[in-house]
Amino acid sequence: MPDERVEAAMERIRASGGRATVDRRAVLEALVRNQDHATAEELAELVRAEHPDCNLATVYRTLELLERLGIAFHVHLGHGPSQWHLAEAVHHHLVCDECGAVVEVGDAVFDPLRRRILADTGFVLDPHHFSLSGRCARCTAASSSPSSKRKG
C-alpha cells in the first residue's frame, strides 16, 4: 500500500529536479516503516531486504538528498553513528550517560531557552542536531536507592 508520506516526499524530489528512483523510494519507505531512529547501515539493511542491489553509498546519498529537501534529518545520539528520522515530527533527544536510554522531548521545551539565547546573543538555536546528555529517571532512582546511597 502506498504511504502518502512516501508519495509526498517523492513528489518533492521530482519538484526539486531530482529523479524519483526505485532506490530513493526504497530508502523513504524504510524511513517511514522504521518509525524509530535508524542508522544509515540499519536503513540499508531494511532496503536490501527487498532491493538486494542497493548499496550503502546510495543510501547515504539518498539520505543527504532527503535532508537537503527537509524531508529527513539526522541526529547524533551520544557517541554512536548518526541516526535518521523523518522531519515531520521534530523532537529532541536526551541520552542517558549510564544506560544509553533515549528520552524524547517536544520542541516546545526549548522555547524559553531559544528566546533567551536569541535575545542575549542573536544566536538562533537549533537543538535537534545533537542530543543532550545526563542521567535517566531509572538510573537516577537506582543510584539513590537505600542499597547504594541516599539522596540529599
Ligand SMILES: [Zn+2]
Ligand atoms: Zn528521535
Ligand SMILES: [Zn+2]
Ligand atoms: Zn550531524
Ligand SMILES: [Zn+2]
Ligand atoms: Zn539510564
